[in-house]
Amino acid sequence: MMSSVVEESMIRDIGLAEEGNRKIDWVAAHMPLLNQVREQFQKDQPFAGKKVAICLHLEAKTAYLALTIQAGGAEVAVAASNPLSTQDDVVAGLVSRGVKAFAWHGATDEEYHQHLNQLLDFHPDAIIDDGGDLVSTIHSQRPDQLKEILGGCEETTTGILRLRAMDKEGTLKFPMMAVNDAYCKYLFDNRYGTGQSVWDGIMRTTNLVVAGKTAVVAGYGWCGKGVAMRAKGLGANVVVTEVDPIKALEAVMDGFRVMPMNEAAKEGDFFVTVTGNRDCITKSDFEVMKDGAVMANAGHFDVEISKPDLKDASTGVRTVRKNVEEFQLHDGRKVYLLAEGRLVNLASGDGHPVEVMDMTFALQALGLRDIVSGHYSPGLHTLPKEIDLQVARMRLEAWGIQTDELSERQLKYLASWQPE
Structure with a gap:
């Protein structure tokens, strides 16, 4: 058999x-x-x-x-x-x-x-x-x-x-x-799991410090919340980009700066896309990025960072570390893409x-x-x-944790609209 x-x-x-x-x-x-x-x-x-x-x-x-x-x-x-x-x-x-x-x-x-x-x-x-x-x-x-x-x-x-x-x-x-x-x-896997494993993958792959740098997180769903929270915990200054005004407002009230990607692209040292959508970082963003910016994707498909646009904006590409591609832009700046733009936490880590x-x-x-x-x-x-x-x-x-339980009186109270 x-x-x-x-x-x-x-x-x-x-x-x-x-x-x-x-x-x-x-x-x-x-x-x-x-x-x-x-x-x-x-x-x-x-x-x-x-x-x-x-x-x-x-x-x-x-x-x-x-x-x-x-x-x-x-x-x-x-x-x-x-x-x-x-x-x-x-x-x-x-x-x-x-x-x-x-x-x-x-x-x-x-x-x-x-x-x-x-x-x-x-x-x-x-x-x-x-x-x-x-x-x-x-x-x-x-x-x-x-x-x-x-x-x-x-x-x-x-x-x-x-x-x-x-x-x-x-x-x-x-x-x-x-x-x-x-x-x-989504409360635990998407938030705490993605949050930790994305930065595990980035740090393992680049061996760069996060503290004191600016991390741009594209998308503030449950996965984005986790990535932003862990970046903050590592000492990064966090910027969130969003299209949903409610999620953007939530990010602001969680203590993060919110701005369009083309503005955030000028400030970011690390970029993490986690939207589930395509073309979150495109040609106009590559044109204003810092020399040495590092980009990673934590969405399912490798379409969130536009690889065709990145290729068009570059004069050459070479692998400088395992899972790290260096793109030389036309004006001499260099930007880095991790794990071919695929899920960084799994392609560059253990998930x-x-x-x-x-x-x-x-x-x-x-x-x-x-x-x-x-x-x-x-x-x-x-x-x-x-x-x-x-x-x-x-x-x-x-984990050996116990919780309270509702009494019969409490259950009855919650199920009734009439005052006692």
Whole structure:
């Protein structure tokens, strides 16, 4: 059986499995929520007889999610949602544990889409997606498989935007759970996870100090809030750019300066885009940037910093450190792009902290169990509040923290409109 999984997979080198398994074992020791879910899945077997396809950033934490789904009785296959975040040793470790895989670090666009199609050749009954590429591929290229899918879960803000557009058009043909919209996802993963891991990736890659410099954060959603908050904690002067007046006002009242990107471009030492939209930094911004400015993206796709504009504004480009490209502009200034404009926290680091992803992946696993129950109609669905609360309680219990509970009298008071 194991040799069959190895032969059917497309990975860099199965010989890397030992190191990958050490990474997986490390995160497993620090993910008490997912361990609890895994134990329950082993007893209940909610995915028995089902095939689950997972398209996520393939590193140790997502690997342990795949193994948790596998423990619930599923046959599991994985592909990468980002070729630069793929860790070949972790993928090999998964294959050594019976998970089929179609991914390797640095895959070309052609190879990336080939891997997605190989994942769909697996004919899954359910999916977990990151960014919506798997859902998009099924709907646009493999419509015959639509009827095979019981449903799935989506991980990211960008993916939810795409699914919401499909849902509005009536083109989403199977149920998808908007896990990213759960409180225990965006309040903690998006804010604290993104906030820490983005600066981990930037500092690991550049080895530059943050304190005393100006950090420009494009976008003040939950991810942007986290990036700005952590930049402030590292001693940076923080500028926020926004298009939403309410979010801009919130940034001001959180103590940050707010201005248009073309003004912020003149001041920034570090730039982090985290909007989910394209062309946040473009030609006119490159023209006024400081010599030595460093740009990174924390949105799902590599379109937030306009790479075509950057190329046009440059006379040459060279790699000066791993994941650091130096662009020489026409007037002699040099600006730097990290990780090819892809997700800096995963392409240049290990992604979010383990304990944060423990919560997110507990939501994913429990959400997938719910979606395959067959109780959902095609379209985009909100994760049930009960699952959100369950994960919050599990996290508090793992930390040994207790909370108060409402008395019967308090519950009655809250439920009544009449005075006592």
